[in-house]
Amino acid sequence: MSMVQLLQTNAQAAPAKPRPRVRLLPYLLSLPALLVCVAILVPFVTAAVYSLQRYRLNLPYLRGFIGAGNYIDFLSDPAFWNTFRISITYTAVTVVFELLLGLGIALLLRRPTRFHNAVSIMLLLPLMTAPAIAALMWKLMTNPSFGILSYLVGLFGVTDFKWASDPSSALFTVVLVDVWVYTPFIMILLLAGLRSLPRQPFEAAALDGVPANFVFFRITLPMLAPYIITASLFRLLDSIQQFDIIYAMTQGGPGDRLMVFQVQAYLEFFQYTNVGRSAALLMILWLITNILSNIFIKNWLRLRARAHGHA
Amino acid sequence: MEHSSPAGRVFRGVALTLILIFFMFPIVWIFLMSFQTNEQILRIPPRVLFEPTLANYEALISGQLRTAAGNLQISFMRNLFNSVVLSSAAVLLALLLGVPAAYAFARFKFRLGESIAFTLLSFRFAPPLLVLLPLSLYYQELGLNDTYFGIVWVYQLIALPLILWIVRGYFEDISPDIEHAYRLAGHSWREAFTRIAVPLAGPGIAAAGLLSFIFCWNNFVFALILASADKQPVTVGALAFVTASGIQYGQIAAAIVLSVTPTLLLALYAQRYLVEGLSLGAVKG
Numbered sequence: 001m002s003m004v005q006l007l008q009t010n011a012q013a014a015p016a017k018p019r020p021r022v023r024l025l026p027y028l029l030s031l032p033a034l035l036v037c038v039a040i041l042v043p044f045v046t047a048a049v050y051s052l053q054r055y056r057l058n059l060p061y062l063r064g065f066i067g068a069g070n071y072i073d074f075l076s077d078p079a080f081w082n083t084f085r086i087s088i089t090y091t092a093v094t095v096v097f098e099l100l101l102g103l104g105i106a107l108l109l110r111r112p113t114r115f116h117n118a119v120s121i122m123l124l125l126p127l128m129t130a131p132a133i134a135a136l137m138w139k140l141m142t143n144p145s146f147g148i149l150s151y152l153v154g155l156f157g158v159t160d161f162k163w164a165s166d167p168s169s170a171l172f173t174v175v176l177v178d179v180w181v182y183t184p185f186i187m188i189l190l191l192a193g194l195r196s197l198p199r200q201p202f203e204a205a206a207l208d209g210v211p212a213n214f215v216f217f218r219i220t221l222p223m224l225a226p227y228i229i230t231a232s233l234f235r236l237l238d239s240i241q242q243f244d245i246i247y248a249m250t251q252g253g254p255g256d257r258l259m260v261f262q263v264q265a266y267l268e269f270f271q272y273t274n275v276g277r278s279a280a281l282l283m284i285l286w287l288i289t290n291i292l293s294n295i296f297i298k299n300w301l302r303l304r305a306r307a308h309g310h311a
Numbered sequence: 312m313e314h315s316s317p318a319g320r321v322f323r324g325v326a327l328t329l330i331l332i333f334f335m336f337p338i339v340w341i342f343l344m345s346f347q348t349n350e351q352i353l354r355i356p357p358r359v360l361f362e363p364t365l366a367n368y369e370a371l372i373s374g375q376l377r378t379a380a381g382n383l384q385i386s387f388m389r390n391l392f393n394s395v396v397l398s399s400a401a402v403l404l405a406l407l408l409g410v411p412a413a414y415a416f417a418r419f420k421f422r423l424g425e426s427i428a429f430t431l432l433s434f435r436f437a438p439p440l441l442v443l444l445p446l447s448l449y450y451q452e453l454g455l456n457d458t459y460f461g462i463v464w465v466y467q468l469i470a471l472p473l474i475l476w477i478v479r480g481y482f483e484d485i486s487p488d489i490e491h492a493y494r495l496a497g498h499s500w501r502e503a504f505t506r507i508a509v510p511l512a513g514p515g516i517a518a519a520g521l522l523s524f525i526f527c528w529n530n531f532v533f534a535l536i537l538a539s540a541d542k543q544p545v546t547v548g549a550l551a552f553v554t555a556s557g558i559q560y561g562q563i564a565a566a567i568v569l570s571v572t573p574t575l576l577l578a579l580y581a582q583r584y585l586v587e588g589l590s591l592g593a594v595k596g
Contacts, residue, residue: 023421026415026418026419026424027423029411029412029414030411030412030415030416030427032407032412033431033471034423036408036471037427037431037434040442040465040467041430043443043444043445044437044445046448047441047442047444105330108323119327122331122335123330124582124585125575126334127578127589128574128577129338130528130530130545130570130574132531132546132547133529133545133546133549134337136549136550136553136567138337140563140567143560146560148340148357151355183334184334185589188586192586231590234590241438241439243531244531244532247531248531248550262439262440262532265438265440266440266536269440269444275448278440278444279441282438282440282441282444286438289437289438290433290436292436293436297429297433300591
């Protein structure tokens with residue numbers, strides 16, 4: 001506040017510059033946010049530098065620049081390729097599932113009746129549950145000795161189903177939790193999109209007796225496309241960085257079955273104290289998310305401009 | 312466009328029922344579990360009807376947990392308190408920093424503004440550990456490790472982009488003419504901001520604040536790395552709880568219920584704004 005006053009007196013003292021206040025004001029207003037940005041950018045740059053170093057917390061005297069050494073090591077490292085494969089699989093499976101299920105639910109709830117609105121509000125609850133806590137809830141439900149889900153699959157003759165602690169079903173289990181938490185996200189975005197579509201094309205199609213399939217694939221889907229793209233890119237970015245659910249469920253195990261990028265980077269840092277390797281791993285993840293988020297931001301800006309009515 | 316054939320209606324009914332069961336069952340089940348004793352939980356087949364007990368909640372509130380290995384002191388209430396302090400402080404700070412900046416981005420077209428806005432937006436999409444791991448080394452040197460201030464500071468990564476982008480949208484929706492008229496009547500820029508713009512964008516500011524509170528509360532990884540036991544929020548505390556040996560399952564369930572209740576209630580309260588908030592204003596709800 002006092003800065004504004006200071007600025008105003010300056011403006012009076014310097015008549016040569018007309019209206020400097022208006023030009024400086026936005027900078028002053030956003031300065032605090034800018035400072036936070038800078039403070040956060042510093043560790044980011046540090047991470048980039050670490051990724052080019054041999055840097056282990058337990059062997060500080062070995063520290064030194066090795067150029068792209070950490071990155072080159074990854075190329076021949078099966079653990080890295082395992083992480084890469086698991087992360088991509090996890091992302092692809094969760095996003096495809098959530099998109100199909102979310103779209104299906106949004107279509108079911110499309111008409112804004114009281115009941116449909118109540119259902120869509122109830123479905124928000126999983127999304128508002130902390131993902132780490134959601135993983136704990138499912139952990140209790142899949143416990144081999146008393147878990148309700150273990151009991152229920154037992155009724156169907158599947159005994160000894162070990163959920164997250166068996167390598168063959170671990171991925172399925174964490175994907176299930178991810179689907180439980182994040183499908184509502186896609187659902188509410190697509191529902192908002194569906195309800196904002198203009199009515200005329202649908203009314204015209206109904207008058208002409210156009211078959212429902214044709215309406216869905218030729219009118220609904222194309223018109224919904226920007227919302228679908230936004231929702232899935234949002235999910236792609238979050239999913240490839242998934243940490244909470246997997247860490248809370250199995251810490252990347254059993255073995256390295258669920259070792260995704262951020263979990264491996266966390267373990268490299270805290271368990272093996274290998275800062276350089278951990279940073280290089282995260283830089284690769286950042287590169288992937290950066291490519292995705294560039295596509296994302298372009299699409300998203302278009303949609304946002306439209307939502308605010310200055311397309 | 313609506314299928315009103317009987318078969319279609321049955322299909323929709325069945326589908327909606329299955330969806331509701333899948334998404335609601337875990338919450339209901341854990342809620343029921345939190346009122347059961349260990350014996351009731353371990354009973355096979357599980358029963359929906361049981362004599363409810365408040366023992367799990369009493370144990371959590373008193374912090375004295377009876378386990379197979381003896382009495383265990385776990386102060387889950389401390390975690391709950393930490394969650395409240397950390398999330399509230401983070402949102403207040405983010406509002407103080409974010410609302411003026413959002414106003415600047417909405418009202419003035421300036422170069423730096425767009426780049427700040429985008430830098431902040433891109434944080435929303437960067438891997439959190441990329442910032443957190445080097446930060447934890449810095450924090451150790453600066454003595455910020457395991458302080459409320461240090462954690463609130465990094466929570467700005469969550470809260471600030473959210474507030475900036477949602478509130479900016481609200482300011483953009485308000486016609487600047489009202490403020491111009493007010494200014495012409497001889498009021499200062501500051502008065503126009505505090506008396507006209509902020510009250511008009513009030514609902515948006517409140518919604519953005521509530522949402523960022525929920526997201527800060529639900530965050531796990533920041534405090535996992537930067538906080539030790541006495542500063543940890545519920546998300547990290549509950550995990551430590553599960554791994555502690557011999558804890559009663561009902562107590563874990565009760566801890567889960569206590570951790571999620573505040574955010575679920577807030578979400579129900581703010582549900583009108585959730586669509587906008589979750590899409591950072593890209594989709595108007």
